[in-house]
Amino acid sequence: MSQFVCVRLIQGNGLDLTLFQFDYDLTFAAFFLNADRTLYGRYGTRSSLKEAEADMSLAGFRDALAAALKLHAGYPGNREALAGKQAHEPRFKVPEEYPALREFKLKLDYEKKEFNGCIHCHQVRDAERRLLRERNEPLSDRDMFPWPIPDLVGLALDPEKRATVKSIADGSPAARAGFRTGDDLVSLSGQALVSTADVQWVLHNANDGAKLPVRVKRDDREATLMLELPTGWRRAADVSWRPTSWDLRRMATGGLVLENLTDDERHEAGVADDKLALRVKYVGQFGAHAAGRDAGFQKGDIVIEYDGVSKRLTESGLFAHATQVRKLRDRIPITVLRKGERVKLTLPMQ
Template identity: 45%
Template sequence: MDEFVCLRMIQMNGVDLAQFQFDFDMSFAVFFMNPDGAIYGRYGTRADRPDEADRFVSLEGLAASMEAALALHRNYPGNADFLQGKKGPEPEYARAELYPQLTKYTPKINYENEVAKSCIHCHQIHNAERQELRDAGKSIPDVVLYPYPIPDVVGIRFDPDTRSTVAEVAPNSPADLLNLQPGDQILNANEQPLVSMADFQWVLHHASPGGATIPIKVWRQGKVATLDLVLEDGWRKKTDFTWRVSTWDLRRMVLGGMVLEPDKSAPTGLAVKGAGKYGEHGVARRAGVREGDVIIEIAGIHEPSTEAQVIAHLLSTTKKGDPVAVSIRRNGKEMSFTFNAQ
């Protein structure tokens, strides 16, 4: 730690979004950087299950990532070209408060008496980006709806106590098909050095939703092996985004504020876990929906299997103000309601 100059950032007000691009639904994110702005790597991954949110981070893993970042630093600037992919494209807005939905905020927090009200939370950037697309009547692309996929989506489970060592490979997954093995350490992906699992997510985030081939190099039993990770069209949609804080705003847009969960009384289907009460989050409740209702059909999907499936379908098939029809079962009786998408 003594070899680093540490800076803690607790808000997104005034932050340079060209420099600091990361998963804005994270609860903990680290950048390893050179003073000139070059990025050596990122650290911090949140699991997709609320009860295991921190299973991909550990002090041991952070220490290993810091050692890897220091190794890159010692070889800088000789490896500068190798680090170019660590930065993303120029964002549409240079700072969060320039988004049309966030213009009420200023570049600095008001520490006098309105700290909470004046602070831009990380996840609000995802919200603002999606709302702008929604307001313009545009569909939300997969890269925005399914950001920073967890490596599980390609069949890789990393050991959280290491820099980038594979702990498990899911059978018949893209990782299994390229013969990736437990114990392999992924050195780089798409010609970018990895200092952590978060770096691998960065590579996945920038891979085409329509399919891609990602070259990776692994350290296996004292030798370097080069492999090609092949992703098929639609690969991103195998990940679940409903754990994300920013999903609350998507529920407002197309579910009328409903929170859906698997129906515990049947092997398939969804039930209403919660229905908002206020403002646009209370639209479904005001239409008649209640907690415990079992979804029979919504927007043409009969017995939907996941909440993510329903949200993605409605985002692609509705615009603001369009009616959303939902049929439910309550105490053995079937009922139908309609509310408007936001």
Template identity: 40%
Template sequence: MDEQVVRQDAELQKLEQEFVCVRLIQMKGVDLHLFQFDYDQSWAVFFLNSDGAIYGRYGTRAGDKRNAANHISIASFKKAIERALELHKAYPANQTQLAGKRGPKPQFPVAEQIPGLQDRAVDETTPKNCIHCHMVGEHVRKLKYQKKQLSPADVWVYPLPTNIGITLNVDDGLRVESVTPNSPAARAGVEAGDELSAMNGQPLISQADIQWVLHNSPVETMIDLALERGGRSLTKALRLDGNWKESDLSWRESSWSFRPGLWTIALSNEERSKRGLPATETALLVRWVFGKPPLAKQAGLKDGDVIVGLDGQPVPSDESHFHAQIRLHHPPGDQARLTLWRNGQREEVLLPLE
């Protein structure tokens, strides 16, 4: 996507001439109060007024490198630019509506003040000494874990519209392509073909703007969703609760340090059957035990082990919930009790956390 934008086509070039375009390739010195976004993104855009008002964000990812561009396209990027320009024309009359697009004041104003990244401020910026985007969220979360302040809101970040039942047209960015039956969106009355325009009063220019509102909303909440349908302006009330923020973490670069020294994948019914496990029992296969940190290896875990239990309960059905449950329920210095399936027998090991 970055290469496509840099190369540009004539239409995109004309749109970008309406802005002063600045390209940043690392986070050292970047204002973290202004530039708050999903730091695991491989590509993100802010549309700003010169006074710092944010018109909107662009850039959504939810998958590994093979699927990194499933939620973005040049077509929807152009539409986001056009929508941002419309907001600019209406500024400052719409200033109050845009206020929520700026996040709360962060603990650290710049990335190089975050513990674990401070040494990178000393030397010249090089490929080995830059601050990658993912490092910002990763080290803030690590600090919270060390201080025993980690919460689910720190783990489950920037949920997709699909989490609430809305699948958007990739080339439009705001037009509803389908609605999942019995989802919060379906219960609110959202329909395929609807064009989303605002959430909680914040004007939308892209899917990333939707994620911003969802990310900053509590788990139990009511969100006002404004939309256009057949020439009519409607408002729907989205009632959200439960585990709607939870999603796959495995693609996130920041997830590697979140793992407690091992990489796992879920076993299929067929693979469980081959190992003599009931098809109804959840199981995770240990694909790789890290050398650093060595805690999992020292606990006796090996590549090829099968984990069937965590703290006396069935192991979560996927790696994301497995690691989240460990980190949220076991502070540094504690131990997680894992039940393994080895050679047709169950064994228990204690996994220390740091």
């Protein structure tokens, strides 16, 4: 650590979005930079609400630090390998420029006891989605399913390492590409990797059908594999654990929290395996999050048809339908099972 100049940032107010683009649902994020603001890499991965830091480790962070130091030592000769890692031109340069965040101050002066009014990182993602929603623009898959973890393409990376393959899912894009357990990922799409977060950055920005060259170190030799991303690959992501799903629920379910039924529960309710069945686990009670309650939904209702869709969906898939197909202020028909009876309700899109 002493080989770095270390800066601790504790709030999103005034956050430079031309530099800091990352998974805003993290509890901990780190950036490795040159003084000229060239980014060497990112650190920080999360795939669970309860176990917020299970995808990170001190050993993995140490490896990322070491990899960043190597990139620093090779700079500026390695600029080409870093080009793709740099942040893209953001819609707004700081969070406070988003309409939803204009009430916040650019800087909190703690000397003047301004201890409240923090912008939390997840509010940046919320503000972006809200902006699109209010403009009646559908959310893209990238907006809806941000920062995909490599597991989505069948590649589980070891949190204790920089970017080492821990396992590969059978039949997955990673299996088809020829990855093996223990492969050490050197680069992806030509970008040098210091962590799983760097892998996620490439995946986050990749399009359906993209073919991503991956340089791997295997048995002291290097090889190039080709990772092909199938159409709709990121739609398998579960976003329901994310803090930013809170605002998606406002938009898509009027504040209802929905959960999958088990196979036994489906059988008991008489719902086929390939059909929609999401149980209302919680009904919001305040403000816009009470729209579901006001529309007549009750805890325990089982949603079996949502806006004409009756195929099996997760809560995340339902969010996607609502924000990609439906617009603000649309009113959609929903059918639920309540005590064995079908009940038809209408929910306003927000």
